[in-house]
Amino acid sequence: MFDINTLVRKNILSLVPYSSARDEYKGEEAIFLDANENPFNTPLNRYPDPQQTKLKKRIAEIKGLPVENIFLGNGSDEAIDLLIRVFCDPGTDNVISIKPTYGMYKVCADINQVEFREALLNKDYQADIQLLLSLADNRSKLMFLCSPNNPTSNSLHRNDILLLIRKFSGLVILDEAYLDFSANRSLISELSSFPNLVILQTFSKAWGMAGIRLGMAFASRDIITLLNRIKYPYNVNVLTQRAALDHLQESAGKDAWVNMILDQRGWLQKELEQLAMVRNILPSDANFLMVKFDDPGKVFEYLIGKKIIVRDRSKVPLCEGYLRITVGSPGENQRLINTLQDLLS
Numbered sequence: 001m002f003d004i005n006t007l008v009r010k011n012i013l014s015l016v017p018y019s020s021a022r023d024e025y026k027g028e029e030a031i032f033l034d035a036n037e038n039p040f041n042t043p044l045n046r047y048p049d050p051q052q053t054k055l056k057k058r059i060a061e062i063k064g065l066p067v068e069n070i071f072l073g074n075g076s077d078e079a080i081d082l083l084i085r086v087f088c089d090p091g092t093d094n095v096i097s098i099k100p101t102y103g104m105y106k107v108c109a110d111i112n113q114v115e116f117r118e119a120l121l122n123k124d125y126q127a128d129i130q131l132l133l134s135l136a137d138n139r140s141k142l143m144f145l146c147s148p149n150n151p152t153s154n155s156l157h158r159n160d161i162l163l164l165i166r167k168f169s170g171l172v173i174l175d176e177a178y179l180d181f182s183a184n185r186s187l188i189s190e191l192s193s194f195p196n197l198v199i200l201q202t203f204s205k206a207w208g209m210a211g212i213r214l215g216m217a218f219a220s221r222d223i224i225t226l227l228n229r230i231k232y233p234y235n236v237n238v239l240t241q242r243a244a245l246d247h248l249q250e251s252a253g254k255d256a257w258v259n260m261i262l263d264q265r266g267w268l269q270k271e272l273e274q275l276a277m278v279r280n281i282l283p284s285d286a287n288f289l290m291v292k293f294d295d296p297g298k299v300f301e302y303l304i305g306k307k308i309i310v311r312d313r314s315k316v317p318l319c320e321g322y323l324r325i326t327v328g329s330p331g332e333n334q335r336l337i338n339t340l341q342d343l344l345s
């Protein structure tokens, strides 16, 4: 039987969380003299709802998941950091991940002085199951997977992910930041079968709200409760909660954006393939393309000179020679292609 309490740090289990004024009285339409707020400058004068009740209800509807299984944070990055802090004793515990992948898993582990063990992806950019499991010992608390993966842009095989969830004795954190751009189904539907699964999603990509900083974690009620116990009480501010709620009223907008971005991804890929300087393009399940150049450094600098900024991933293991190019608007993508054509002539 899986027992989450055996994985949690002892000090977190015994922690008495901060109780805010707004935790103690949850009603509306009252005279609030409990939190030393300024009575003027409504509505920015009030502390935000620490549990983000309204916003979570709306997200629960969209995701088909109870509110109790949802954590909201200041970007996915907050959830990544809190997971490490709930489960990993500094200097003792370790976390496991694929390589290459999103850089924040390692940075958060490093900040918390938690050993970060990496298993290189195989030649098809898929998880090496045996290697990942062989890195685990009885101090391995978390395994970070990312699918579709950044920067390799492919999805991991669903069966591999499921196998890792079954075999790994700690929590598997599956980052689905780019899921909307792939044809694959989320593993949210598997949450009830796996008490050791945490799924991360974000408003920063398909939803077009990177600026408001709002990330989601979906997991068992026990795990969500632990995250809520150690988060800053007011981690999602008033403006963010309001902007997200406003925007979620019309979720058709997101689907239209995703379709346009997928259209543009196909167009961009075709145009890039016709350039002699392009060696390869990885198949993408995300809103970016990994493009291999003979001289990536030169192309990168040339584009900066033309005020087009891409990401140089050419020194990343398994990504040697590649630049990571986000799919932009039609006009931006056309400018990129025209600019690269100019370099040729």
Ligand SMILES: *Cc1c(COP(=O)(O)O)cnc(C)c1O
Residues within 6 Å of the ligand: 074, 075, 076, 077, 078, 102, 146, 150, 175, 177, 201, 202, 203, 204, 205, 210, 214, 215
């Ligand atoms: C962009 C990205 C995120 C989003 O992080 P936020 O903090 O929510 O903006 C999460 N995971 C991966 C792999 C990403 O590339």
